[in-house]
Amino acid sequence: xxxxxxxxxxxxxxxxxxxxxxxxxxxxxxxxxxxxxxxxxxxxxxxxxxxxxxxxxxxxxxxxxxxxxxxxxxxxxxxxxxxxxxxxxxxxxxxxxxxxxxxxxxxxxxxxxxxxxxxxxxxxxxxxxxxxxxxxxxxxxxxxxxxxxxxxxxxxxxxxxxxxxxxxxxxxxxxxxxxxxxxxxxxxxxxxxxxxxxxxxxxxxxxxxxxxxxxxxxxxxxxxxxxxxxxxxxxxxxxxxxxxxxxxxxxxxxxxxxxxxxxxxxxxxxxxxxxxxxxxxxxxxxxxxxxxxxxxxxxxxxxxxxxxxxxxxxxxxxxxxxxxxxxxxxxxxxxxxxxxxxxxxxxxxxxxxxxxxxxxxxxxxxxxxxxxxxxxxxxxxxxxxxxxxxxxxxxxxxxxxxxxxxxxxxxxxxxxxxxxxxxxxxxxxxxxxxxxxxxxxxxxxxxxxxxxxxxxxxxxxxxxxxxxxxxxxxxxxxxxxxxxxxxxxxxxxxxxxxxxxxxxxxxxxx
Amino acid sequence: xxxxxxxxxxxxxxxxxxxxxxxxxxxxxxxxxxxxxxxxxxxxxxxxxxxxxxxxxxxxxxxxxxxxxxxxxxxxxxxxxxxxxxxxxxxxxxxxxxxxxxxxxxxxxxxxxxxxxxxxxxxxxxxxxxxxxxxxxxxxxxxxxxxxxxxxxxxxxxxxxxxxxxxxxxxxxxxxxxxxxxxxxxxxxxxxxxxxxxxxxxxxxxxxxxxxxxxxxxxxxxxxxxxxxxxxxxxxxxxxxxxxxxxxxxxxxxxxxxxxxxxxxxxxxxxxxxxxxxxxxxxxxxxxxxxxxxxxxxxxxxxxxxxxxxxxxxxxxxxxxxxxxxxxxxxxxxx
Numbered sequence: 001x002x003x004x005x006x007x008x009x010x011x012x013x014x015x016x017x018x019x020x021x022x023x024x025x026x027x028x029x030x031x032x033x034x035x036x037x038x039x040x041x042x043x044x045x046x047x048x049x050x051x052x053x054x055x056x057x058x059x060x061x062x063x064x065x066x067x068x069x070x071x072x073x074x075x076x077x078x079x080x081x082x083x084x085x086x087x088x089x090x091x092x093x094x095x096x097x098x099x100x101x102x103x104x105x106x107x108x109x110x111x112x113x114x115x116x117x118x119x120x121x122x123x124x125x126x127x128x129x130x131x132x133x134x135x136x137x138x139x140x141x142x143x144x145x146x147x148x149x150x151x152x153x154x155x156x157x158x159x160x161x162x163x164x165x166x167x168x169x170x171x172x173x174x175x176x177x178x179x180x181x182x183x184x185x186x187x188x189x190x191x192x193x194x195x196x197x198x199x200x201x202x203x204x205x206x207x208x209x210x211x212x213x214x215x216x217x218x219x220x221x222x223x224x225x226x227x228x229x230x231x232x233x234x235x236x237x238x239x240x241x242x243x244x245x246x247x248x249x250x251x252x253x254x255x256x257x258x259x260x261x262x263x264x265x266x267x268x269x270x271x272x273x274x275x276x277x278x279x280x281x282x283x284x285x286x287x288x289x290x291x292x293x294x295x296x297x298x299x300x301x302x303x304x305x306x307x308x309x310x311x312x313x314x315x316x317x318x319x320x321x322x323x324x325x326x327x328x329x330x331x332x333x334x335x336x337x338x339x340x341x342x343x344x345x346x347x348x349x350x351x352x353x354x355x356x357x358x359x360x361x362x363x364x365x366x367x368x369x370x371x372x373x374x375x376x377x378x379x380x381x382x383x384x385x386x387x388x389x390x391x392x393x394x395x396x397x398x399x400x401x402x403x404x405x406x407x408x409x410x411x412x413x414x415x416x417x418x419x420x421x422x423x424x425x426x427x428x429x430x431x432x433x434x435x436x437x438x439x440x441x442x443x444x445x446x447x448x449x450x451x452x453x454x455x456x457x458x459x460x461x462x463x464x465x466x467x468x469x470x471x472x473x474x475x476x477x478x479x480x481x482x483x484x485x486x487x488x489x490x491x492x493x494x495x496x497x498x499x500x501x502x503x504x505x506x507x508x509x510x
Numbered sequence: 511x512x513x514x515x516x517x518x519x520x521x522x523x524x525x526x527x528x529x530x531x532x533x534x535x536x537x538x539x540x541x542x543x544x545x546x547x548x549x550x551x552x553x554x555x556x557x558x559x560x561x562x563x564x565x566x567x568x569x570x571x572x573x574x575x576x577x578x579x580x581x582x583x584x585x586x587x588x589x590x591x592x593x594x595x596x597x598x599x600x601x602x603x604x605x606x607x608x609x610x611x612x613x614x615x616x617x618x619x620x621x622x623x624x625x626x627x628x629x630x631x632x633x634x635x636x637x638x639x640x641x642x643x644x645x646x647x648x649x650x651x652x653x654x655x656x657x658x659x660x661x662x663x664x665x666x667x668x669x670x671x672x673x674x675x676x677x678x679x680x681x682x683x684x685x686x687x688x689x690x691x692x693x694x695x696x697x698x699x700x701x702x703x704x705x706x707x708x709x710x711x712x713x714x715x716x717x718x719x720x721x722x723x724x725x726x727x728x729x730x731x732x733x734x735x736x737x738x739x740x741x742x743x744x745x746x747x748x749x750x751x752x753x754x755x756x757x758x759x760x761x762x763x764x765x766x767x768x769x770x771x772x773x774x775x776x777x778x779x780x781x782x783x784x785x786x787x788x789x790x791x792x793x794x795x796x797x798x799x800x801x802x803x804x805x806x807x808x809x810x811x812x813x814x815x816x817x818x819x820x821x822x823x824x825x826x827x828x829x830x831x832x833x834x835x836x837x838x839x840x841x842x843x844x845x
Contacts (some may be wrong), residue, residue, distance in 0.1 A: 030677075033804070034796075043597045044549045121596065122566050124549055127559035155817040178597055195796025196607040196679050228795040230804070233661045238676040290834045431556055487718045 003426035025221040025509050027491070029502070030244035034195045034228045038354070039177040040162035041111045042141065043122040046414070046500050049160070050248075051226060053501050054200055055095075056183030058087050059086055059105065059157055061210050062499045065414050066323045068156045069212035072100060072163055074141075078453045081150035088141045091249070092167045093205040095181070095188040103136040106187055107166035109135035119174030121322060128160050132440035150451045152458055153419040159499070177491075186219040186505045196224040209505050220421045220493065239264055246491055248502075250484040252310040259485045267485040269496035272321060274421060277358070277409045277476035282402060282436035285354045291380075292473040293371035295406075296334035298378030304370050305334075313479040318466045319426060321480050324416040325497055326449075326462030331470040334477070341378035353379035355473045356405035359391040359396070368408045371476070379442055382406070396434040406476075407434055414499060418462045422446060426469060437474035519833070523826050530822040531584070531815070532703050536579050538811050545593045545809040564728060567593050580815060589816035594808055599816045603798060608691035609679055610797035613790070614782045616713050617721035620777065624725045629732025629771070633740065634761065644729060651726025656785055660719040667715060676713050677794030684708035716793040724778045731774045736767040747809040769839050776832035780825040 035048040036283040040056055043049070061071040064214040076086045092100040105488065112123045113132060131148040138144055145154060168182040184207065187200035191434065201223050208216040225246060229235040232251045240243045240261055250258060250266065258264045279286040279295060286292055301315045314322065317331040358375075360368035365386055372382035387395075394400050396407050411432055413421035426440070427446050442465050449461035470477075485496050494507035529802040546563040547555075555563075564570045568579075570588075589599035632641040677679070680693055686700040694713075697705035711845055739745065740763055748758045786799030798817060805813040 036594050037596060039596075043594070045594075119596075122562065124566075126549065126562075127555050175597065178595070180709055190684070193679070193796065195519075195603075195609070195800065196794070197682065199682050225682055227678055227794065228796070230800065231661075231677075231792045231794065234664055234792055234794055236670050237661075237664045241672060243668070243676045260596050388542045390544065390547070478715050 026225060026307045027221040027246070027504065027507055027509050028225045028227060028244040030229045030238045030247035031226050031445075032228075032230055032235070032249045035198070036179040038181045038189070038192065039118070039174065040164060041108070041123040041125055042118050042174070042178065049499050051198060052183075053163060053185065054187050054224065054226075055189055055340050056164070056179045057092075057185050057207075057209075058159055058162045060158040061452065062159050062416075062497060063210070063213050063397075064497065066498050067212075068159060069210045070205070071159075071210045073158075075078035076155060078152075079144070081152075081451065081453050082147040083408050084147070084154055085138070086143050086145065087141075087442055088143070089207065090141065092184050092207045095205070096165060096170065098165060098167060098207070099353045100163060100184055101140050101167070102143050103140075104166045105143050105163055106135050107135045107169070108163045109161070111169075112161060122326050125161065125475050128157055130154070130157065136322075148221070149453065150453065151419075151455050152450070152455070153415065153417045156415045156417045177334050180181070184232075184398055187224055187378070190223075193418060195228060197228060199362040200224040200226070213503075214425075215333070215506065217505070219505045224504060229280075235474060236486060239488065242488065245488040246494070246502075246507075247280060247486045248483075250486040252312055252484065254486070255310055255312070255484065263489050265487055267494075268312060268482040269480050269498050270321060270323060271483045272323075272414050272498055272500075273410050273412045273414055274316060274319060274321065274480055275313075275408070275478040276316075276319070277433035277478065278407045278409050279473075280405055280436060281438070281474050282403065283405075285348070285350060285356070286405065288348045289472055290344045290348040291350065291354070293334070294341040294348070294378065295375060295380055295476050296473050297337045297341040297344065298375045299371055299378055299478075300374055301477075303374075304367060305479055308367055308370060309479070309481060312484060313481040315479050318470050318477060319475075320466065321413065321416060321420060321498070324413065324421075325455075326418050326459035326466075328463040328466040331466060334473070338374075338378040341380070345379050347501075350379070353381055355381045355384075358384050359384055359392055359404050359407040360384060362386060363393055364408050364435075366388050371408065397430045398431065398433055398436070402436060408478075409434055409454055418499065419450065419507060422462065422465065423450065428473065435474040437472075439468065439472065442468050511832075519830055523823070525837045526826055527819065527822055531581060531819060532577075534818045535580065538809070538814060539573050541809065542808050545811065548808045549594060580812070584816070584819065590812040592805075592813045593810050594805075595813075597823035599812050602801070602813065603820065606796060606798040606801050608693075609795060610786055610790070610799060612694060613713065613716055613720060613795055613797055614779065616785065617724065617782055617785075618775070618779055620717050621719035621725035621728055621778075624721075625728035626732055626768070626771065629729040630759065630767075632729070632733045632738055633736035633767075634686050636737065641733075642768065644733070648726040648730050651722045651729075654722070656788040657717055657721070658794055659722065660715070660789060663719060664792070674714055675762060679712055679796055680705070680709050681712075692785050701739075716789050716795050720782060720789045720791070723785065724782065728771055728775055728776060732767065732771045735770045737761060739763045739767040769836070772839060773832045773836050776828055776835060780828045783824060784819050 021070060035051040036043045036045055037048065038052060040052050048329050056074045059071060059073040060068050063069050068483050072089050072092050074085055074089045079085050088102060088105065094100060111117045112125055115122045132145050133148050134146040137145065165182045169177055172180055179192060185205055186206045186209065188200050188203045189486060191199040202219045208217050229238055236257065237248045237255045239247045255266050258266050269300045279292050281287060285407060305311060305313045305315060317333050318328065320327050358372050359369050364416045367456045368384045372384050375382040392407060395404065396402065409423050411421050423446050424430045426433060426437050426442060428443050445461045445465040452458040452461060483496060490510050492508050492510055496502055546560050546567055546569060550560055550563060592599045595602050630643050632644040635641055664676055667674045684705045686696040686702045686705040689696050689699055693709040694745045697709055745758060745763055748762045786797060787803050790797045790800035791803055802814060802817045
């Protein structure tokens with residue numbers, strides 16, 4: 001009942017504001033896809049999460065530099081390697097008017113963790129909580145995360161979950177939570193026309209957001225309208241026509257058009273997906289480290305970035321993004337040096353060069369062909385073979401046939417923590433270790449880092465492991481593409497985030 | 511059509527629908543990719559997590575059992591849960607259906623309004639400049655791909671001249687109270703002229719893009735059938751009686767010439783369903799076509815199966831209507 005009254009009050013406030021809204025600041029966004037649901041626990045889609053995050057907050061959030069900061073949490077500390085204690089911020093209100101308590105947090109995470117807790121189904125986000133077994137209330141402002149094994153990455157993984165209101169969720173049920181919302185975020189949901197648009201109004205009771213991301217405070221604009229425009233050309237057209245002030249997923253080939261327009265600009269941020277060519281370390285010729293290094297010297301990454309990716313990617317010398325936790329900035333680069341590549345090949349006993357095959361899926365075909373031509377020039381005569389992504393993944397899986405030479409692939413790292421990318425792709429026989437790389441020393445460092453709760457020591461362990469991987473070159477290291485946005489010049493104060501979330505709190509429309 | 515013939519035609523629906531169901535199921539089953547893997551962003555999840563989700567989605571059951579379940583549900587009018595929306599498929603489809611119906615009807619009206627007068631004029635002024643221009647227009651209409659023509663219209667009318675909106679169904683401020691879910695109807699019911707105009711402005715470009723190929727075909731059909739009719743003796747007779755040109759054309763000629771046009775229009779309305787997928791994607795139209803395209807990409811089996819079944823029913827019913835209309839309009843084929 002409390003909820004009903006509060007909701008009526010909230011919507012009445014919105015309605016009362018509507019006649020005034022003619023002069024109100026309105027931010028319109030052209031967004032690629034309709035949210036699948038508004039239930040924070042019942043999807044596994046980044047676009048859906050981006051929308052949900054405008055309405056809901058989580059215990060933790062990412063700052064602009066992607067460091068993990070408390071959001072509706074005030075602070076956290078490890079009681080022991082298997083217990084994380086989280087203290088909640090005071091006075092955080094849901095849009096329905098209630099104050100958030102530890103009960104809401106426990107309820108939200110139990111929904112995520114417990115089998116069948118989301119309308120009889122299990123939350124597809126459960127896997128993002130790793131070894132967390134239980135979230136328990138200590139008092140009204142404190143909860144404890146209990147883990148089955150040490151997992152230091154937990155605070156970073158908390159950025160992927162949002163807190164729902166226990167009362168509201170119990171009232172509307174899981175079906176209701178799919179289309180209605182009561183969050184603690186900076187905007188409240190007014191309307192969702194499925195497939196067409198979402199209308200959000202500034203939540204006057206918003207707690208202000210993470211205090212580590214200044215300036216804390218309420219949102220600048222009064223209303224946000226998210227228009228769903230899946231087609232790239234139409235989304236760009238909407239920006240150029242002034243129909244929207246911001247679009248996500250700007251295609252690289254439209255950069256010049258957007259830059260040439262007097263009213264629009266391009267905004268870019270390094271993404272979180274690492275691209276690489278997995279070399280089959282388990283069979284000739286790439287079982288020899290010199291051949292692998294030769295392949296790295298043979299590829300002029302900058303030329304491909306400039307010509308194919310329109311300059312919108314950062315070259316990498318290892319597995320991780322420069323923004324990731326524990327990134328090693330001192331890794332030496334394999335500069336473009338075909339002569340050195342030939343030298344290394346000769347040293348390895350392949351003076352006449354080698355003949356190899358590069359596997360790729362359709363979307364990466366252009367890039368694969370460019371890489372193949374560069375490799376061929378350096379004596380690694382490469383043919384490109386296009387396959388279906390799902391089949392390639394199965395073939396290159398640790399338990400697959402693994403009979404290929406090279407595979408151009410990528411791995412997303414939304415948490416920007418090595419646990420999520422370094423371990424699965426390069427630890428011996430781990431699920432994404434397409435290269436079949438096996439190095440006991442690297443395994444030891446990764447395992448130690450996985451248990452280390454002292455963040456400085458943990459970062460150090462990852463840096464050491466990166467240095468080894470850089471020398472041993474299990475992959476041809478490629479790049480990290482940027483996420484591109486198109487923005488109207490009316491829009492000020494907004495900056496893109498590597499996580500893909502939209503922080504609209506500081507966004508103002510002039 | 512006699513009641514028995516009507517019943518027979520309706521019974522024909524059953525094998526057609528069963529066939530469509532089998533084909534769609536087999537095609538989805540043969541397509542590489544796994545919804546559980548797609549949902550968990552491919553390689554990111556551990557095999558145990560993928561297995562758990564597959565179980566949750568019911569994908570770990572044998573294909574035959576899944577097919578049986580689907581058919582069992584379908585005959586009861588249920589289509590299970592959409593794997594990605596995690597809500598009943600019927601509910602997700604129902605939310606998108608009005609937009610598609612509204613767009614298809616608008617395209618149909620556009621096609622008829624353009625095609626019939628042009629077809630008649632082209633036939634009457636056979637060989638003249640209007641005839642040649644119309645024939646050239648038909649060629650363009652049939653051969654221009656929808657996604658390209660749509661974007662061309664967008665760039666011209668929305669970006670360059672700023673006459674019409676780029677995408678969507680209606681502006682937030684112009685929305686009428688939702689009664690039927692059809693915006694044009696709701697606008698009229700609410701007596702809101704601004705809503706009606708706003709909806710029409712949003713509807714214009716997608717409806718033209720979707721209706722153009724149909725208009726082209728209908729124009730050709732009208733023109734050729736009109737030419738046939740104009741050669742008939744009774745037209746010469748009517749003219750000899752001294753009837754006015756207009757009366758001869760509209761009352762004596764057009765009424766008969768429209769027979770094939772109406773039939774083809776009913777059949778072509780089925781073809782609009784396919785065009786919807788492209789046009790709705792280009793114009794961000796919140797209809798079923800776009801939903802189906804998105805669902806195919808992520809292997810959302812239950813939704814695709816249900817939607818294709820719905821398309822099949824619509825198509826068969828439209829064919830049935832075409833037959834029915836033909837018998838009504840043409841007494842000679844009445845059974």
